[in-house]
Amino acid sequence: MRERLDPESVLREVAGLEGRIEELRRAAELPDADARATLDAALVELELAVAALRTVGGEQGGAAGHTAAAEDERRVLKSVFTDAPVPLFLLDRDAGVRRVNRQAADLLGTSTGYMAGKRFTAFCDLATRAPLRSQLAAVIRTGRRCRVPVRFLGRERPVDAVVTLARVWIRGEPDPMVVAVAGPTTTPVAPAPRSGTAPRSNSIPQGDSVLQGDSVPQGESVARGVDVAGDEAVASLVHRMDVMASVTEMLLDEPVFNETVAARRCARLLATELAEWVVIDLVPQRQADGGGQTAAARNGEGTPRRHVVMGPGEDEDAEDAARRISETDPEPGTLPWTVFETGQSDLRPHAEDLDLLGACSDGRPVLSTIGATSVLCVPVTDGDRAIGTITLAGSGEHGPFALLDLSVCERIGRYLGLVIRAARLYRRRAEVAATLQASLLPRTLPEIDGAELAARYTSATHGTDVGGDFYDAFPAKDGWGLVLGDVCGKGEDAAAVTATARHAVRLVSRWRADPAEVLATVNEALLTEDRFVTAVLAGIAPRGAGMRVTLGVAGHPPAIVVRADGLIRTAARGGVPLGLFGDFEAGLDTLDLAPGDTLVLYSDGVLDACDVTRRQFGRDRLLETLAAHASGPVDDMLGAVERSLLDFCDGDLRDDVSMLALRVLPPSLD
Structure with a gap:
């Protein structure tokens, strides 16, 4: 459909184009980036730019000719969403999820209500987000259908799929929308978990039998699924209890409390058991001794500083990323800063904003640097106030973080805060004793x-x-x-x-x-x-x-x-x-x-x-x-x-x- 772009529409198209190009640049820098997919998306962006230039000043095509077709598509969509045996997503022109069917929710191991209102790209890994966003823009602009390889971040493990995108017009909607259909998928074998790592949730992998034609009888499959779900729920709960017990023993196994040792031990255990990346930010003791954190933050005092950054393994790339993240402190507007100021935990199972954790010294977002798609952040409290935060980030290889992870980390944040409080009291008392002894x-x-x-x-x-x-x-x-x-x-x-x-x-x-x-x-x-x-x-x-x-x-x-x-x-x-x-x-x-x-x-x-x-x-x-x-x-x-x-x-x-x-x-x- 050919349409004349007024000045406001031109500005919107240009702004969208600039944003998608910047995402493509970031995606190309990721270690596991698909160069071919990124190149294809870049070519699509060029085609969109050319098409936009050609339509400037053109005449508005009659939309009435599409009324019957749009109405037909609307009726088809209504029945398809109810009965289709494949995952379906209805997206607005900004890639926001308007509606999903049960199969789509099962594919990602979540609920239809949870996905509604979120960005479709938030449920994909970082390497495919930018190309997917460009292809969605192309479908909206040109009306041509396309097929895009996508890696979905399933609850238990990533799921590879081929998604077909098609533009539709729905009565009452001022802009066209997109139907995304996840075709036959292949669920790759999950990487071997790190020592002690258990699945992050108690749901069972879904979508395999529906999309690949599992031959197991339905009743037997359901029974087996219930058993698996129960076993995984118990294993997940026991694992987190073990993590809690290990943290408690580790933090208390010090005759003389030391906050640096406690923070590093806590981060190392969490990075081994629950997340790929752990960041701990703390208020220095001389600032923490002052008044409330909100007033202190306004005066430039009592602000958290980066204390520990722990990543996966000891390879050169991870060490370089940890070094760059360590060089930056939390800034206003980032998730750790907000959690510190409010004292309220925050869970982002599918992180949409790449600037959620701020940027490294080179300007690259922290989430892009570490390839994280799921984030949670909890305050470190000493019983009276927040003295820092613990942030966990993961790539989704073991599923997104869940409420159980948040609950465990909140308890660990309280334990760590109490140990730090004891360490600071001990150190202050030791300094006073040394001064008095010297006198x-x-x-x-x-x-x-x-x-x-x-x-x-x-x-x-x-x-x-x-x-x-x-x-x-x-x-x-x-x-x-x-x-x-x-x-x-x-x-x-x-x-x-x-x-x-x-x-x-x-x-x-x-x-x-x-x-x-x-x-x-x-x-x-x-x-x-x-x-x-x-x-x-x-x-x-x-x-x-x-x-x-x-x-x-x-x-x-x-x-x-x-x-x-x-x-x-x-x-x-x-x-x-x-x-x-x-x-x-x-x-x-x-x-x-x-x-x-x-x-x-x-x-x-x-x-x-x-x-x-x-x-x-x-x-x-x-x-x-x-x-x-x-x-x-x-x-x-x-x-x-x-x-x-x-x-x-x-x-x-x-x-x-x-x-x-x-x-x-x-x-x-x-």
């Missing part, structure tokens, strides 16, 4: 004439509470003071007592030279606290070429003197911990240090460290390590003890470890 120790050690100082502090490997160990070196009334102590317990309460004990020792030592008197005064200050403190205090005073050390001990492991020749002397022990009794008495001792001698103070965490058999590091190993490094720098001596300790317990320290050492230097030549 309880001197930033730097002072310089003491004629002596060399060194210290080591190693926190326990379990837990995030502030430790109770402390040490300090400070000016005293008659020289210098060294103190090392350990508060009973951990946490903020212990930290408060630690600060009180440390600063009280420094303050009192300004006016009192005797360590016993200093400790007695500190004991009075700690009597009101709920925790006790063990400590050793050393008063250092010059004495000839060496130094005299006066020790006060309050229930703490005794100090050690390492002579320059490697001999070891252990100072006296004694006293009771501070803060327990009003009647306090410290253990006392006096030592003389010659040049090269080293005084070592340490916490009980050194002695109590255990190996896997629960043997303690003990006093003998400590003394042997100190003696072996008596001639080296004092910092190297403490480092050797630390390494020996960590090797002994395989890095698993159950208590904090602190050490403080002073070595007398030989007299200078000056």
Whole structure:
């Protein structure tokens, strides 16, 4: 039929032509693109362009001559849709599905109501969408029938078919429509599923017996179909329960929560079991600590960032695609952004919009890059708000995503969100503990004439509470003071007592030279606290070429003197911990240090460290390590003890470890 195109129609034709040409370009770039089909479609587009140019300014042909034929076609269509034994689709000029018959719905394993209103091309794989769209436009424009090879995305697996397209005129419709007839189909053998993958739905493959002439008796076929459907439904449900259990065990199998590890493990499992591609977007912790996500997003804060992209296998193309997708964050208008803002999950079994997941850095849509036709997206929630999204995308090789997949992923999103919340709380608490712990120790050690100082502090490997160990070196009334102590317990309460004990020792030592008197005064200050403190205090005073050390001990492991020749002397022990009794008495001792001698103070965490058999590091190993490094720098001596300790317990320290050492230097030549 020849028709004159008015300016509005010309603009519409040109816009449609441009859009279809762009789709053909994208389709040609797909790895499994049919070059011949794309070329044929391109030639059709050229023919349409020429035909449109020839009709511009032409006369409107009489449509009345087609009235009888159109009415006949309408009556034929009405009966055909009811009784035809082949799949039939009625499409509008924009390829929207107006109506389908039961056979067409069975072919795709869905319902007639579900398909109505959606794009016909949405039910085809990406490689055939663009050529099909061009052929539909050609049929609408020229009225010539054509046959197009199509790969339908069936519920269970793709179905290859040859579709015949024919233009029809229906009374009451301003534009012509298209009838699509799916001819004899061949259902290819589905690829071997990935390990653990089960069919995504509980429906049975349909269309084979109808379209290929299955010889099995009808009653037997129906019974067999019911059995197969029941078996597949059970297998599908059990598989998803296994996925849920695996995710739960995987996320909780971490003594110390780590959100990056949890997200990557979750993505890897989902990419193995439920989808070809998994993308996880999360709000960084510094942004997630703020207000609500919608207000934050408007202010440019609290926006999700791409965290993990996991694709199928490890081939070069998949890795390149994953890299490009990783370089782009969710943008407003994309599905992950919308799900994050609304907190509502979204399922697109047949994704029509190629820009649904945005575009890569090269401008190519993400869906085209990964060849995905089915998408679902769920929020990652921490119990209070959305902190990210999980997006699954598949090519349809195992059927489109279903509501059961959405339900499973929603639960996984909640699990992952709770783990991330715990990880962030744990990390925040660890940072606070580290900051508080640092404030309880001197930033730097002072310089003491004629002596060399060194210290080591190693926190326990379990837990995030502030430790109770402390040490300090400070000016005293008659020289210098060294103190090392350990508060009973951990946490903020212990930290408060630690600060009180440390600063009280420094303050009192300004006016009192005797360590016993200093400790007695500190004991009075700690009597009101709920925790006790063990400590050793050393008063250092010059004495000839060496130094005299006066020790006060309050229930703490005794100090050690390492002579320059490697001999070891252990100072006296004694006293009771501070803060327990009003009647306090410290253990006392006096030592003389010659040049090269080293005084070592340490916490009980050194002695109590255990190996896997629960043997303690003990006093003998400590003394042997100190003696072996008596001639080296004092910092190297403490480092050797630390390494020996960590090797002994395989890095698993159950208590904090602190050490403080002073070595007398030989007299200078000056």
